[in-house]
Amino acid sequence: xxxxxxxxxxxxxxxxxxxxxxxxxxxxxxxxxxxxxxxxxxxxxxxxxxxxxxxxxxxxxxxxxxxxxxxxxxxxxxxxxxxxxxxxxxxxxxxxxxxxxxxxxxxxxxxxxxxxxxxxxxxxxxxxxxxxxxxxxxxxxxxxxxxxxxxxxxxxxxxxxxxxxxxxxxxxxxxxxxxxxxxxxxxxxxxxxxxxxxxxxxxxxxxxxxxxxxxxxxxxxxxxxxxxxxxxxxxxxxxxxxxxxxxxxxxxxxxxxxxxxxxxxxxxxxxxxxxxxxxxxxxxxxxxxxxxxxxxxxxxxxxxxxxxxxxxxxxxxxxxxxxxxxxxxxxxxxxxxxxxxxxxxxxxxxxxxxxxxxxxxxxxxxxxxxxxxxxxxxxxxxxxxxxxxxxxxxxxxxxxxxxxxxxxxxxxxxxxxxxxxxxxxxxxxxxxxxxxxxxxxxxxxxxxxxxxxxxxxxxxxxxxxxxxxxxxxxxxxxxxxxxxxxxxxxxxxxxxxxxxxxxxxxxxxxxxxxxxxxxxxxxxxxxx
Amino acid sequence: xxxxxxxxxxxxxxxxxxxxxxxxxxxxxxxxxxxxxxxxxxxxxxxxxxxxxxxxxxxxxxxxxxxxxxxxxxxxxxxxxxxxxxxxxxxxxxxxxxxxxxxxxxxxxxxxxxxxxxxxxxxxxxxxxxxxxxxxxxxxxxxxxxxxxxxxxxxxxxxxxxxxxxxxxxxxxxxxxxxxxxxxxxxxxxxxxxxxxxxxxxxxxxxxxxxxxxxxxxxxxxxxxxxxxxxxxxxxxxxxxxxxxxxxxxxxxxxxxxxxxxxxxxxxxxxxxxxxxxxxxxxxxxxxxxxxxxxxxxxxxxxxxxxxxxxxxxxxxxxxxx
Ligand code: HEM
Ligand SMILES: [Cu+2]
Numbered sequence: 001x002x003x004x005x006x007x008x009x010x011x012x013x014x015x016x017x018x019x020x021x022x023x024x025x026x027x028x029x030x031x032x033x034x035x036x037x038x039x040x041x042x043x044x045x046x047x048x049x050x051x052x053x054x055x056x057x058x059x060x061x062x063x064x065x066x067x068x069x070x071x072x073x074x075x076x077x078x079x080x081x082x083x084x085x086x087x088x089x090x091x092x093x094x095x096x097x098x099x100x101x102x103x104x105x106x107x108x109x110x111x112x113x114x115x116x117x118x119x120x121x122x123x124x125x126x127x128x129x130x131x132x133x134x135x136x137x138x139x140x141x142x143x144x145x146x147x148x149x150x151x152x153x154x155x156x157x158x159x160x161x162x163x164x165x166x167x168x169x170x171x172x173x174x175x176x177x178x179x180x181x182x183x184x185x186x187x188x189x190x191x192x193x194x195x196x197x198x199x200x201x202x203x204x205x206x207x208x209x210x211x212x213x214x215x216x217x218x219x220x221x222x223x224x225x226x227x228x229x230x231x232x233x234x235x236x237x238x239x240x241x242x243x244x245x246x247x248x249x250x251x252x253x254x255x256x257x258x259x260x261x262x263x264x265x266x267x268x269x270x271x272x273x274x275x276x277x278x279x280x281x282x283x284x285x286x287x288x289x290x291x292x293x294x295x296x297x298x299x300x301x302x303x304x305x306x307x308x309x310x311x312x313x314x315x316x317x318x319x320x321x322x323x324x325x326x327x328x329x330x331x332x333x334x335x336x337x338x339x340x341x342x343x344x345x346x347x348x349x350x351x352x353x354x355x356x357x358x359x360x361x362x363x364x365x366x367x368x369x370x371x372x373x374x375x376x377x378x379x380x381x382x383x384x385x386x387x388x389x390x391x392x393x394x395x396x397x398x399x400x401x402x403x404x405x406x407x408x409x410x411x412x413x414x415x416x417x418x419x420x421x422x423x424x425x426x427x428x429x430x431x432x433x434x435x436x437x438x439x440x441x442x443x444x445x446x447x448x449x450x451x452x453x454x455x456x457x458x459x460x461x462x463x464x465x466x467x468x469x470x471x472x473x474x475x476x477x478x479x480x481x482x483x484x485x486x487x488x489x490x491x492x493x494x495x496x497x498x499x500x501x502x503x504x505x506x507x508x509x510x511x512x513x514x515x516x517x518x519x520x521x522x523x524x525x526x527x528x
Numbered sequence: 529x530x531x532x533x534x535x536x537x538x539x540x541x542x543x544x545x546x547x548x549x550x551x552x553x554x555x556x557x558x559x560x561x562x563x564x565x566x567x568x569x570x571x572x573x574x575x576x577x578x579x580x581x582x583x584x585x586x587x588x589x590x591x592x593x594x595x596x597x598x599x600x601x602x603x604x605x606x607x608x609x610x611x612x613x614x615x616x617x618x619x620x621x622x623x624x625x626x627x628x629x630x631x632x633x634x635x636x637x638x639x640x641x642x643x644x645x646x647x648x649x650x651x652x653x654x655x656x657x658x659x660x661x662x663x664x665x666x667x668x669x670x671x672x673x674x675x676x677x678x679x680x681x682x683x684x685x686x687x688x689x690x691x692x693x694x695x696x697x698x699x700x701x702x703x704x705x706x707x708x709x710x711x712x713x714x715x716x717x718x719x720x721x722x723x724x725x726x727x728x729x730x731x732x733x734x735x736x737x738x739x740x741x742x743x744x745x746x747x748x749x750x751x752x753x754x755x756x757x758x759x760x761x762x763x764x765x766x767x768x769x770x771x772x773x774x775x776x777x778x779x780x781x782x783x784x785x786x787x788x789x790x791x792x793x794x795x796x797x798x799x800x801x802x803x804x805x806x807x808x809x810x811x812x813x814x815x816x817x818x819x820x821x822x823x824x825x826x827x828x829x830x831x832x833x834x835x836x837x838x839x840x841x842x843x844x845x846x847x848x849x850x
Contacts, residue, residue, distance in 0.1 A: 063704045063778075064824040130796065132816065132825040138701050144678060145661040145703060150816050150825035232679025233832040238662060239677065272569070273577035281587050303664060304675050305682040308613055312606055319598035323591060330590045333558060336565035340577040343570065351566070355559055362551035365598065369605025371543040374612060375671035378664055378699030442544075444668025446699040449707035453695065527577075 004411065004508040019115075022107035023511060028093030029409070030114050031084055036478075038080040038121065043474060045073040050433070050467040056454040063450040067136040068151075070448060072128070074139030075156070079163050080121050082394050083252060086259035087205070088113070088170055090401050091198045093409060095174065097502035098192045100183025100520060102512045105176035109169050116166035124159030127152040138448060140249075141216075143230035143241045147223055154220050161216045164209045167255075171205025174198055183501070185520035192500045192524040193282050197262025200286040204251045204258075204293065212248035215241065242304055246297035254293045256390055257357075258286055260397025261328055264350040267404050268332055269525035270498045271347040272339025276525050278331040285324035292321045302373040311370060318368040325361055329354060344496075345419035349400035352427050356392025360385060363438060381441025387434045396426075399477065406481065407495045411507045412488030418480040425473030432466025500524035539608025540671035546604050550597055612672060615685035619653035620646070626656065626663035626676035626698065627765045628828065629705030639725065644696060644713045646688050647721035653685040659765070660828060664700035667713055675700055688715040704778055704826050705768050757845025760838055769827070772849050779823055783849045792818035808843050 005025050010017030018026055049069055052060050096104055104110050128134045131152035137145055146153050178199050182191070191199075218229045219241070228234025230241040269276045276282065298306065298314030332354055341347070363385045366372045376382060406414050436459035441447075445456045452460070494503040501524070505514050568574065622644070623634040633641050646652050656665055658676035666673035670686040698709035716724070761767065761782075769778040788803050794817065801807055801818060810817055812834060815827035834842070 062824075063707065064826065067701075067704060067706075132819070136703070136826075142662055142701070145701070148661060148828050149703065150819065150827065232677075237679075239680075274579055277580065278582060278587055280582075303673050305677045305680055308609075312609070315605060315609075316602050319602045320595075322598055323595050326594045327587070327591055329558060331587075333562050333565065334580075334586070336562065336569060338574070338578040338580055339565075339569050340574050341566055341570050343566070351562065354562065358555055358558060362547075362555060365547050365551060365601055366544060369543050369547060369601050369608075371539045371605045371608025371612060372547065373605070374609065374673055375540045375544075375668070377673060378666065444666070444695065444697070446666060446697045446707075448701040451707050453710075 003510065004506065005511045006508060008511045020111070022103070022111055024092050024096050024104045024107065024110060025409075025509065027107075027110050027114055028089050028091070031092060031117070032089035034114075034118060034121070035081050035084050035089055038076050039085075042073055042076040042081055043471065045069050045076070047467055047471060049073065050464040052450070053452070053460050054464040055461065056452055056457055059451070064136065066450040067138075067448070068128075068134035071135050071138050075124060075135075075160065077390070078139055078252075078256075079160055080117075080124075082256045082390055082398075083167060084117060084163075084170075085256075085394065086263060086398050086401065087174070087198055087201050087255065088117070088167075090263065090398070090405060091174065091201075091259060092170075094405055094502055095195050095198050096177060096181070097408075097505065097509060097513055098195050098500055098524070099178060099181065099186050100501050100514065100518045101177060101181035102514075104173050105180055106173050109173050113166040113169045113173070116162050116169070120159045120162030120164075120166065122159075123162065124156050127155035127159065131155060140245060141219060142245075143219065143222075143236075143238045144232065146219060147231045154223050157216045157220055161213055161220075164213050164216070167205050168209040168213075171202040171209070174202040175206060178202075183518050183520055186501075187520075189280070190520055190523050192262075193265040193276065193279065193286075194259070194262040196283045197258045197265070197286050200290040201255050201258045204255050204290050208248045208251040208255075208294070211244060212252075215244040215248065218244075239301070239304055239306060242301050243297070246300045247294075250297040250300065251290075251293050253386075253389070254289055256394040257397075258289065260353070260394040260401075261286070261325075263397045263401035263404070264332065264353050265328075266500065266524075267346045267350050267400055268335045269527075270404075270496050271342045271344055271350075272336055273342075273527055274335070274339045274525075275523070275527075276331070277334040277337070278327075279523070279525075282328055282331050285327050288324045289321065292317070292324075296321050299368055299373070302370065303377045315368055315370050315373070319365070322361065322365060322368065329358060329361075344403075345414070345416060345423065346400050346404035346496075348420055348423050349396055349403060352423060353393060353396040353400060356388055356396060356427075356430065360388030360393055363388065375444075376441050378446055379441035380437040380445045380447055383447050384434045384437030384441060387437070392430060392434070399423075399426075402481065404496070405502075406484070407491035408502060408507050408509075410485055410488070411491055412484050413491045413495060414484040414488060415480050418476060422473045422477035422480060425469055425476060427473075429466045429468070429470030429473055433463050433470055434466075436460070436463040436466065497527070499527050539611050543601075543605045543608050547601050550601070612685075615653040615683070616651045619651035619685055621653045621655060622646075624654050624656040624665060624676065625659055626665065626702075626709075627659035628661065628703055629698070629709040629768045630765060631665075631696065631698075631709070631711050635725065637725065643711055645721065645724060646713065646715055647718045648688055648691050648715050650718070651685055651687050653683060656682045656684065659833070661702050662700045663698045663702050663709070666697045666699040667694060668697070669694040669713070673699055688713065691715050691717065703828075704824065753841040754844040754848045756838075757841035757843070757848075760834070760842055761845060764830070764833065764838075776823075779827060780820055782846050786847045786849070791821040793821055794818050805843050808846060809839055812839055812842070 005023055012020050018030060052066055132150040133152060135153050135156045136149060136151050141157060221227050222229050228236040230236040230238055265276060265282055296314060296318045298310055299318045302311050367376055367385060403414060403419055439459045440456055445452055491507055493507045501518060504518060625632045631642060633644050656674055656676045658678040660678060663676040664673055665676060672684050672686055674682045674684045692715055694713040696711045696713050698706060771777050771781045772783055774781050774783040785803050790801055790803060791798050792801050812830045815829055819825045
């Protein structure tokens with residue numbers, strides 16, 4: 001038997017064997033390790049925010065510090081954790097295996113993407129300690145504030161620019177890989193739905209991210225050379241910035257959620273032992289989301305001063321794009337029907353995902369309808385909503401995938417009871433933390449508030465207590481994974497008896513993935 | 529006068545409960561079915577999985593029905609929105625200027641306040657703009673908000689149907705004072721409003737102290753512009769961060785600052801300066817060059833906000849604050 005890629009000889013010794021690698025599995029793990037590290041930082045920042053918000057008038061640090069912290073929290077969670085999270089880590093590791101490829105199409109560009117990502121992250125971190133100090137604009141960098149504030153915006157924005165470049169390259173790389181490197185017999189309809197979701201995501205990364213890049217560059221130019229693109233004092237238009245920012249950042253929410261949807265779609269059949277229900281509808285809905293998703297950015301601007309006609313059209317389109325997500329949920333549930341269900345941790349996290357994502361999606365309808373959007377926009381309702389979608393959705397999907405592919409990646413089994421216990425804590429804490437935010441938002445508490453009126457005390461306290469329970473869950477979950485990495489039982493090659501291609505090679509796989517070129521003769525979820 | 533919803537917050541409430549009703553039903557159904565399947569088809573109860581095959585009819589049903597539902601939601605939200613955006617022609621117009629971090633309300637007769645005082649049961653139309661960065665005017669009680677955009681005028685209207693005092697928040701992040709950019713909507717009886725409205729023109733709120741007029745009576749010129757400076761100190765929003773009485777706020781106090789030796793951060797390096805006319809002018813126009821040590825770097829540049837004459841006046845005013 002061939003040695004796993006961990007033990008194979010690399011061109012450079014030790015750590016250099018990792019940072020100069022071109023093996024998609026190593027690149028995937030580099031991404032996994034770095035984005036989870038950023039996640040840990042982001043969570044710590046979130047917890048300090050909740051501590052500050054425990055009660056009206058309670059102050060552990062200054063308003064300026066709070067503003068810097070929520071900006072950093074947002075930037076880290078969006079650009080350094082959830083966007084690269086599933087596609088660049090699990091996608092990198094798993095997708096080429098699932099289509100029977102030896103590597104991605106451009107292995108050197110793949111590692112270049114990681115370097116850009118790390119450089120961008122490092123530059124963003126540097127911006128905290130240099131120049132005018134930590135950025136304080138929120139992750140949205142809205143002008144004219146971002147042009148006028150004395151904090152270190154240009155450097156931070158340049159960091160994000162590099163991260164965007166990295167994301168574009170990854171998208172391009174994966175698209176080419178999926179088009180060109182599928183194994184013999186791997187027709188489009190035999191691809192896993194995870195690969196389908198990565199495919200749809202990659203299109204968004206490739207087409208939408210350049211808009212972000214150009215927007216951020218214009219911002220840097222305006223800040224440093226005084227060219228008036230956005231600041232009305234210089235003849236610019238601040239609403240133009242909002243449009244350009246959201247033309248990227250709305251599709252970006254699908255970069256976050258689609259791979260998570262793909263992950264749980266792969267998990268469900270394996271633990272119900274039957275084919276997924278509505279394969280082609282799930283694949284088509286991913287593509288539909290990817291393309292209609294470009295047309296709805298205006299729903300972030302329902303109170304921006306944009307024309308009323310534009311608001312009405314964007315509201316209509318927003319409701320249309322909700323439908324494909326609904327279709328996915330129905331298909332997932334129908335896939336449980338007449339199965340033989342094994343309630344392992346990946347499936348448990350998947351069910352939590354479905355529930356939390358549904359709440360996130362349904363509250364999105366409240367924000368999509370104009371009459372209610374006007375009330376909840378800019379309040380904690382929105383903060384609740386996007387945590388349900390990004391954390392309850394994309395985050396829980398990521399956790400489900402981490403458990404599901406843990407044996408594939410490490411060759412070890414995690415401890416099942418601990419994994420379930422963690423899921424329980426996560427679920428309880430999550431709902432206490434974020435459901436309270438819906439209540440606060442509907443009552444009118446604005447977001448990005450360092451302090452609030454005493455009438456908002458109750459739900460804020462519940463949220464803060466929830467954040468501690470959630471943190472417990474995270475600690476248990478990561479303890480379990482890390483501990484099992486060293487002390488877990490041997491998993492064998494295919495512990496879940498899955499049918500898709502990534503499980504047909506050894507766990508962990510050898511450097512070039514398959515000892516012999518696989519030939520595909522059946523679908524990814526056919527267990528007989 | 530106003531037809532349709534008797535109470536301003538009703539369109540939002542109606543839409544909310546409509547969507548909430550449908551959403552809760554869907555969520556309960558989905559979750560119920562999910563949990564039922566998990567138990568009914570657990571490995572113990574159902575050891576052998578069966579293949580079910582695809583079902584296009586079912587797919588069509590659960591695409592079409594949700595589409596119809598969301599279209600209904602869109603329609604309800606749209607209808608409410610049109611009402612919320614169409615001010616009755618007899619609405620009383622009040623101009624709003626948002627700035628870091630205060631609100632100014634200008635009435636037709638030239639009255640200017642920091643609290644939005646309105647007569648009960650009279651439709652009010654707000655024309656909103658901003659003097660600096662983005663803000664957003666939010667009155668939770670009426671479920672309305674609209675951004676304040678510099679260089680642009682946006683609008684809102686509402687019908688204050690009950691007496692009382694309601695919160696008015698800023699909901700577009702605007703810097704360090706964002707969460708204290710709060711004021712009130714005071715809904716008073718028509719009579720009370722009329723008396724107040726006919727009363728003498730209030731000066732910008734909070735101008736109790738006017739140190740510019742105390743000393744230096746001889747130097748009439750300087751005294752005059754220092755008085756103007758004191759006005760500017762209030763109206764240009766400096767009070768959000770500075771005080772004239774010696775207590776530091778978000779920024780240094782102006783009391784005794786003139787002639788003081790200070791440490792500033794220049795390109796990341798510390799250096800010593802003396803606060804003089806040139807330094808104040810530089811701070812007003814290019815605050816990023818020298819940042820006073822120990823304060824957050826948030827002093828906004830006043831470039832384009834202040835004329836040269838106004839800068840002179842502010843400097844005179846600061847000089848006076850011994
Ligand atoms: C323990 C975990 C977390 C806690 C306690 C937490 C807490 C918070 C709080 C309290 C805010 C609101 C700040 C404000 O508006 O004043 C916030 C904002 C935000 N959170 Fe989280 N969060 C957590 C995890 C996450 C995750 C996993 C993500 C993304 C996947 C995320 C993304 C964001 C974003 C994008 C913002 C908006 C920042 C901005 O307004 O610029 N958070 N978080
Ligand atoms: Cu504001």
